[in-house]
Amino acid sequence: MKPFDPYQSIHQYQDASSLADAHTPPSAWYNQPAIHHLEQQTVFHHQWLLVARADEIANDGDYVAMQVAGQPIIIVNSNHTTRAFYNICRHHGAMLKGNGKETTTGSCRKLVCPYHGWTYNLEGQLVGHREFAGVNNFNQADNGLVEIHCKQYWHWLFVCFDNDAPPLFTTDSAVEQRLDELNMLDCQYYQSRKYQLQCNWKVYVDNYLDGGFHVPVLHRGLSTALDNSRYRIEIVDKACWQSCPTKPSSGDIGQVRKGTANYVWLYPNLMFNCYQGVCGVMRVFPVTQDSCEVVFDYYFADDIDAKFRANSVAVADSVQQEDADICESVQIGLNSRGFDTGRLSVSKEAGEHLFHRLLYQDLIRGC
Numbered sequence: 001m002k003p004f005d006p007y008q009s010i011h012q013y014q015d016a017s018s019l020a021d022a023h024t025p026p027s028a029w030y031n032q033p034a035i036h037h038l039e040q041q042t043v044f045h046h047q048w049l050l051v052a053r054a055d056e057i058a059n060d061g062d063y064v065a066m067q068v069a070g071q072p073i074i075i076v077n078s079n080h081t082t083r084a085f086y087n088i089c090r091h092h093g094a095m096l097k098g099n100g101k102e103t104t105t106g107s108c109r110k111l112v113c114p115y116h117g118w119t120y121n122l123e124g125q126l127v128g129h130r131e132f133a134g135v136n137n138f139n140q141a142d143n144g145l146v147e148i149h150c151k152q153y154w155h156w157l158f159v160c161f162d163n164d165a166p167p168l169f170t171t172d173s174a175v176e177q178r179l180d181e182l183n184m185l186d187c188q189y190y191q192s193r194k195y196q197l198q199c200n201w202k203v204y205v206d207n208y209l210d211g212g213f214h215v216p217v218l219h220r221g222l223s224t225a226l227d228n229s230r231y232r233i234e235i236v237d238k239a240c241w242q243s244c245p246t247k248p249s250s251g252d253i254g255q256v257r258k259g260t261a262n263y264v265w266l267y268p269n270l271m272f273n274c275y276q277g278v279c280g281v282m283r284v285f286p287v288t289q290d291s292c293e294v295v296f297d298y299y300f301a302d303d304i305d306a307k308f309r310a311n312s313v314a315v316a317d318s319v320q321q322e323d324a325d326i327c328e329s330v331q332i333g334l335n336s337r338g339f340d341t342g343r344l345s346v347s348k349e350a351g352e353h354l355f356h357r358l359l360y361q362d363l364i365r366g367c
Contacts, residue, residue: 044069209351
């Protein structure tokens with residue numbers, strides 16, 4: 001058997017095909033370690049990624065440390081300026097905070113390496129290094145923490161690993177204008193949940209972007225609260241807007257899903273689910289070629305009571321479990337010898353077509 005060639009697999013995808021002619025990417029994009037590693041160096045290196053909430057580092061000295069796309073990072077509030085660094089000591093690479101397996105928050109005046117005690121201030125400058133007399137050609141000023149581009153947008157903190165990071169939004173960004181219309185600033189953080197899925201992260205995004213195609217079949221409870229005949233899909237730059245009016249429905253779903261449902265995806269891995277007084281923010285990150293983690297943050301308007309919030313989270317959790325089950329089923333199919341590529345619905349799956357073409361553009365950089 002020939003070794004897998006990721007470049008051949010990438011070139012197999014026809015990015016110039018119209019939606020009517022398009023095929024989905026080869027299944028190898030969803031199950032090969034080589035593609036997973038290439039995505040870390042291209043897709044997740046060049047794009048802005050939402051990684052934390054601004055309220056997690058609200059006070060001077062607060063920090064949040066985590067793994068993002070295989071990279072250990074730390075974001076700090078340094079005299080009310082937000083800074084992000086690789087969370088590694090410049091001496092021998094030990095992590096400064098956390099264990100690299102889960103998000104860690106805290107507060108400190110300095111960042112002290114737990115290995116040999118090298119010390120950095122919150123601007124990332126090396127201010128202490130023990131037992132280093134006699135080391136030739138060592139410049140303390142050149143051994144500060146390596147900084148990462150970081151920006152705050154509304155409630156959230158974004159990072160970009162690329163030294164030549166593009167703007168988060170351009171001054172005339174249609175995406176930013178549309179986000180403003182969702183009034184997410186009127187909602188306040190409530191709680192978070194994490195989901196570990198045994199599927200490639202792109203399976204989860206594909207599911208999100210199928211234009212509500214799966215909703216009447218998979219989410220029958222949610223479907224009773226949506227007027228699916230008026231479901232709309234719009235492509236805006238590197239984003240996909242899906243919207244659908246709600247309709248009267250009995251039970252908890254009808255009580256907590258009102259107004260217009262807006263489902264917004266920003267390339268590559270960020271999603272917003274917005275209803276009247278409710279906002280869910282989802283991020284999906286690859287773990288391996290066939291597993292991923294979804295972080296779901298819940299936000300509510302101030303006038304939403306505790307019972308409504310609890311019921312809303314329960315409804316969202318039920319939908320997430322349904323999505324998780326089908327995504328894991330799809331992953332099994334993608335691993336099968338019986339499947340390589342599929343087709344896309346012209347009326348429903350324009351968002352997936354956009355996603356696949358943007359992926360191709362990033363992946364081809366690594367070829």
